[in-house]
Amino acid sequence: xxxxxTELEEEKLLVEAAQRDPxxxxxxxxxxxxxxxxxxxxxxxxxxxAEDITAATFQRALENLPNFKWRGLPxxxxxxxxxxNLLARDRRRPAWLELKHEDSLxxxxxxxxxxxxxxxxKGELYDAIRGLPADQRQAVLLRFFAGMRNKEVGEVMxxxxxxxKLLVFRAVTSLRATLRAxxxxx
Amino acid sequence: MTHRNADLLSDAIDRWLRGESDALRxxxxxxxxxxSGAFPEVEDQLARERVRRRLRAYHPEPRGPQEILLERAADxxxxxxxxxxxxxxxPWPALxxxxxxxxxxxxxxAYLRRRGVVxxxx
Numbered sequence: 440x441x442x443x444x445t446e447l448e449e450e451k452l453l454v455e456a457a458q459r460d461p462x463x464x465x466x467x468x469x470x471x472x473x474x475x476x477x478x479x480x481x482x483x484x485x486x487x488x489a490e491d492i493t494a495a496t497f498q499r500a501l502e503n504l505p506n507f508k509w510r511g512l513p514x515x516x517x518x519x520x521x522x523x524n525l526l527a528r529d530r531r532r533p534a535w536l537e538l539k540h541e542d543s544l545x546x547x548x549x550x551x552x553x554x555x556x557x558x559x560x561k562g563e564l565y566d567a568i569r570g571l572p573a574d575q576r577q578a579v580l581l582r583f584f585a586g587m588r589n590k591e592v593g594e595v596m597x598x599x600x601x602x603x604k605l606l607v608f609r610a611v612t613s614l615r616a617t618l619r620a621x622x623x624x625x
Numbered sequence: 626m627t628h629r630n631a632d633l634l635s636d637a638i639d640r641w642l643r644g645e646s647d648a649l650r651x652x653x654x655x656x657x658x659x660x661s662g663a664f665p666e667v668e669d670q671l672a673r674e675r676v677r678r679r680l681r682a683y684h685p686e687p688r689g690p691q692e693i694l695l696e697r698a699a700d701x702x703x704x705x706x707x708x709x710x711x712x713x714x715x716p717w718p719a720l721x722x723x724x725x726x727x728x729x730x731x732x733x734x735a736y737l738r739r740r741g742v743v744x745x746x747x
Binding site: 465468472473474476477480481486489490493494497498501502503504506524527528561564565568573574579580582583584586588589597601604605607608611614615618 | 627628630631632634635638639642656657659660661663664666667668669672673675676677679680683685686690693700701703704707
């Protein structure tokens with residue numbers, strides 16, 4: 440979700456501490472591992488691939504730490520950008536190949552806000568998301584999972600705010616059409 | 626109309642991100658509402674510790690600005706390639722329309738120029 444000024448300041452201090460002493464990077468790692476791992480997992484659907492790409496993302500973060508310049512955006516936005524680029528390059532297997540409803544996230548993570556959304560409906564939703572073009576899927580995940588503003592998503596995806604709005608709109612329109620078709624409604 | 630609807634959806638998502646839990650309830654027939662609760666954070670302690678061990682064994686070599694610029698250029702080329710391959714949305718009709726206008730303008734300009742040379746206006 441959106442970060443407060445205090446959280447951003449805290450984040451800036453953590454980045455500066457890690458720039459002075461790389462062992463302090465552990466705190467940044469602990470703070471962002473779940474976010475980046477989840478984002479990659481929802482995007483690619485494979486835990487193994489999610490682990491590899493998350494590891495590569497944090498390796499890249501360590502490499503770039505001395506050059507990183509604070510620009511008022513959350514550090515996580517930069518991590519998401521690296522992960523997004525790595526996801527695009529990783530062509531070892533098709534996206535979402537391993538995501539099965541029975542043994543995937545839907546069954547082993549808490550679902551605080553989704554009691555109303557039954558498992559079957561959720562499976563259909565994941566299927567429909569899987570069918571979106573990669574950039575629309577990224578925009579949806581960055582808005583709905585990472586809780587980013589259009590400007591931040593634009594920074595991550597190298598797009599304008601207007602382009603991000605349209606990507607999300609097209610994704611939601613396409614999902615609605617897919618889910619309606621599966622429902623058998625017109 | 627598309628832009629207006631995109632703006633409305635974007636505003637609704639922003640309101641939801643600010644904590645208005647029912648901001649997406651009726652947006653786009655509930656699909657946006659479904660998306661708002663579809664991605665709980667995944668906690669995988671084993672993966673977290675495995676990746677931590679990999680990072681500890683990794684000794685980064687600082688990269689120069691030129692390497693970073695090259696990498697960004699590669700990312701942009703990659704993105705264009707994905708657009709051409711159809712993996713990313715590209716507004717082809719708009720691009721083709723714009724290209725047609727440019728080509729048409731060049732052809733007309735060339736025609737008028739040639740006509741001007743051959744048949745000068747008296």
